[in-house]
Amino acid sequence: MGVSALTVSRFFNHPERVSEELRQRIGEAVSALGYVPNLVAGSLASARSRIVGMVIPNISGPIFANTIQGFSDTLSRHGYQLLLASSYFSPEQEENAVRAFLGWSPAALVVTSHFHSEGTEKLLAGTDIPVVEIWDYQPERAPIQVGFQHYDVGEMAVRHLLGKGYRRIAFVLNSAAGDFSALDRRDGYAAILEAAGLQPWNFVPSIGSAPFEAGKEAMETLMQGTPKPDAIIFANDNLAAGGLLAAQRMGLRIPDDCAVMGFGDYAFAHMLLPSLSTIRPPSLAIGEMAALRVLESLGAIATTLPVQRLNRLECQLVEREST
Amino acid sequence: MGVSALTVSRFFNHPERVSEELRQRIGEAVSALGYVPNLVAGSLASARSRIVGMVIPNISGPIFANTIQGFSDTLSRHGYQLLLASSYFSPEQEENAVRAFLGWSPAALVVTSHFHSEGTEKLLAGTDIPVVEIWDYQPERAPIQVGFQHYDVGEMAVRHLLGKGYRRIAFVLNSAAGDFSALDRRDGYAAILEAAGLQPWNFVPSIGSAPFEAGKEAMETLMQGTPKPDAIIFANDNLAAGGLLAAQRMGLRIPDDCAVMGFGDYAFAHMLLPSLSTIRPPSLAIGEMAALRVLESLGAIATTLPVQRLNRLECQLVEREST
DNA sequence: TTGTAAGCGTTATCAT
DNA sequence: ATGATAACGCTTACAA
Numbered sequence: 143m144g145v146s147a148l149t150v151s152r153f154f155n156h157p158e159r160v161s162e163e164l165r166q167r168i169g170e171a172v173s174a175l176g177y178v179p180n181l182v183a184g185s186l187a188s189a190r191s192r193i194v195g196m197v198i199p200n201i202s203g204p205i206f207a208n209t210i211q212g213f214s215d216t217l218s219r220h221g222y223q224l225l226l227a228s229s230y231f232s233p234e235q236e237e238n239a240v241r242a243f244l245g246w247s248p249a250a251l252v253v254t255s256h257f258h259s260e261g262t263e264k265l266l267a268g269t270d271i272p273v274v275e276i277w278d279y280q281p282e283r284a285p286i287q288v289g290f291q292h293y294d295v296g297e298m299a300v301r302h303l304l305g306k307g308y309r310r311i312a313f314v315l316n317s318a319a320g321d322f323s324a325l326d327r328r329d330g331y332a333a334i335l336e337a338a339g340l341q342p343w344n345f346v347p348s349i350g351s352a353p354f355e356a357g358k359e360a361m362e363t364l365m366q367g368t369p370k371p372d373a374i375i376f377a378n379d380n381l382a383a384g385g386l387l388a389a390q391r392m393g394l395r396i397p398d399d400c401a402v403m404g405f406g407d408y409a410f411a412h413m414l415l416p417s418l419s420t421i422r423p424p425s426l427a428i429g430e431m432a433a434l435r436v437l438e439s440l441g442a443i444a445t446t447l448p449v450q451r452l453n454r455l456e457c458q459l460v461e462r463e464s465t
Numbered sequence: 466m467g468v469s470a471l472t473v474s475r476f477f478n479h480p481e482r483v484s485e486e487l488r489q490r491i492g493e494a495v496s497a498l499g500y501v502p503n504l505v506a507g508s509l510a511s512a513r514s515r516i517v518g519m520v521i522p523n524i525s526g527p528i529f530a531n532t533i534q535g536f537s538d539t540l541s542r543h544g545y546q547l548l549l550a551s552s553y554f555s556p557e558q559e560e561n562a563v564r565a566f567l568g569w570s571p572a573a574l575v576v577t578s579h580f581h582s583e584g585t586e587k588l589l590a591g592t593d594i595p596v597v598e599i600w601d602y603q604p605e606r607a608p609i610q611v612g613f614q615h616y617d618v619g620e621m622a623v624r625h626l627l628g629k630g631y632r633r634i635a636f637v638l639n640s641a642a643g644d645f646s647a648l649d650r651r652d653g654y655a656a657i658l659e660a661a662g663l664q665p666w667n668f669v670p671s672i673g674s675a676p677f678e679a680g681k682e683a684m685e686t687l688m689q690g691t692p693k694p695d696a697i698i699f700a701n702d703n704l705a706a707g708g709l710l711a712a713q714r715m716g717l718r719i720p721d722d723c724a725v726m727g728f729g730d731y732a733f734a735h736m737l738l739p740s741l742s743t744i745r746p747p748s749l750a751i752g753e754m755a756a757l758r759v760l761e762s763l764g765a766i767a768t769t770l771p772v773q774r775l776n777r778l779e780c781q782l783v784e785r786e787s788t
Numbered sequence: 789t790t791g792t793a794a795g796c797g798t799t800a801t802c803a804t
Numbered sequence: 805a806t807g808a809t810a811a812c813g814c815t816t817a818c819a820a
Contacts, residue, residue, distance in 0.1 A: 148790080148792085149789090149791085152789095152790085159790095160789075160790090161789060161790085164789085164790085183796090185796095186796050186797065186798085187795080187796055188796085189796065
């Protein structure tokens with residue numbers, strides 16, 4: 143490069159400590175040669191990287207995409223990169239991903255929920271980088287928590303329906319096995335209903351059926367039985383959409399014959415006819431806040447220390463035509 | 466570790482070259498200590514990493530999530546990790562991401578479409594790692610191509626409608642600026658229509674309006690004018706959903722009064738009433754095939770060499786109730 | 789403000 | 805089958 147060597151490192155990391163003249167010359171050389179600093183070597187030397195790993199159940203579902211987006215965008219705005227893997231709710235896959243990520247000595251690690259394998263727990267406990275758990279909110283756990291409590295969501299749904307005068311409120315569970323969060327929502331639903339002196343009413347669709355079909359099955363079974371519910375809370379919007387469509391084809395008037403609530407506020411919720419009342423989880427906010435807490439922990443952005451460990455976010459009830 | 470040091474490297478990379486006894490002992494030590502090899506150091510020493518970078522316009526939209534999912538899953542199945550960034554269709558952001566990725570000396574790089582900044586082109590041309598361009602299919606370009614031609618999609622839609630007897634077929638463009646692919650689809654539409662001796666008919670919604678609203682605007686304007694179309698192709702499913710719902714509220718019968726086609730086969734397409742006929746792009750397959758081509762290029766999986774550079778995938782017409 | 793020397797934790801190369 | 809040694813391309817002292 144003519145004159146300097148180490149100064150190039152300063153040029154990239156502490157430009158203010160390089161003289162105007164050299165900055166100029168180095169800048170030119172860099173763009174002329176298309177030089178890109180080797181971050182691998184840099185990370186090895188400094189024992190820290192600007193990579194953050196995130197393990198999430200899936201990328202393409204309606205739930206997590208916004209979280210990833212918010213997380214990735216916030217990170218990259220501060221020069222950090224996202225290493226991403228999906229677990230499909232499998233603790234083993236999660237552990238593999240965490241292990242692989244750890245090998246990159248990431249600046250921080252984000253995992254979803256609090257259901258981890260023993261191995262994962264060990265790996266996470268053994269590292270000294272910031273660890274964030276998202277989506278579930280478990281104040282008693284050690285990692286930084288960013289999420290909400292599904293129990294509250296169940297309560298919120300019932301309160302809304304009770305306020306609108308509905309009394310015979312059924313809850314349709316998810317047909318997918320392993321959706322523990324839905325059970326939490328159901329528990330919140332049951333608690334409020336019982337507190338109001340009403341009877342909880344669970345419907346469990348055929349396990350393993352597609353959500354859309356399961357919702358249809360629930361609507362048909364419930365509305366052809368006796369007594370009928372006057373409102374149905376579905377474990378998620380996919381189920382609710384199936385129920386809504388089934389109701390249409392059965393000639394039912396929604397919400398007069400039966401109100402319908404979902405969970406998730408998936409993209410289509412406002413496009414259905416009638417549009418679907420639902421509860422919107424703070425997907426994007428979870429991703430963004432997780433990133434902020436990570437960046438704060440790393441000192442990449444200022445904070446009125448210490449970094450807030452418990453971050454409970456709010457779900458939002460979106461009232462539409464179906465209730 | 467008692468006896469060995471370098472052998473640990475072999476234990477991880479070429480276990481077959483380590484004696485049974487040592488393998489045993491190292492294995493125990495590794496799991497006892499929770500040792501995770503430092504991939505940063507390994508990459509520096511070997512000048513190659515098991516990281517693959519992908520830059521995609523967005524993560525949370527209905528389009529690309531499946532591509533990312535397929536890509537990530539296929540990679541991780543072979544021990545590679547995904548470094549992900551989104552560009553929001555901004556060439557500058559894309560260039561930043563590519564530059565940052567390149568610093569990690571990734572094993573390969575995947576970018577979306579062929580609209581890059583000069584800087585990006587230079588960076589890509591200057592590297593000797595495999596580069597894949599996805600979604601668009603541009604045979605004359607140098608990188609590996611995995612995608613489809615939007616022009617064909619326009620043709621496919623019109624052929625379907627003509628086959629069903631529709632003649633006055635309108636095309637509703639995207640309200641979002643910068644959607645060049647939609648223009649390609651429109652061109653394919655126009656070509657076939659003209660070849661059939663019919664008149665292309667473009668509708669351009671108010672620029673910048675939300676897709677759902679734009680679709681509504683299109684449906685109302687077109688169906689209140691004279692003459693009316695007997696079929697409408699929307700640039701994507703969001704627009705089509707808006708149109709469909711507007712038609713419902715206007716009391717139109719779909720498809721009798723007017724057929725409706727979308728593009729994308731978004732999750733809600735089959736949940737609408739009537740369900741939406743649309744064209745499904747090979748989102749997942751693009752991700753998976755991109756990963757396969759990358760892995761082949763790297764020798765991570767076998768191939769009947771050389772690696773296929775041109776990979777043209779098929780869109781699929783999904784006929785539902787709206788046509 | 790700039791430079792020199794050491795070393796980050798692996799793997800490649802060459803021996804044994 | 806295993807080991808010694810020298811890189812890999814930076815950053816962190818410390819010195820000039």
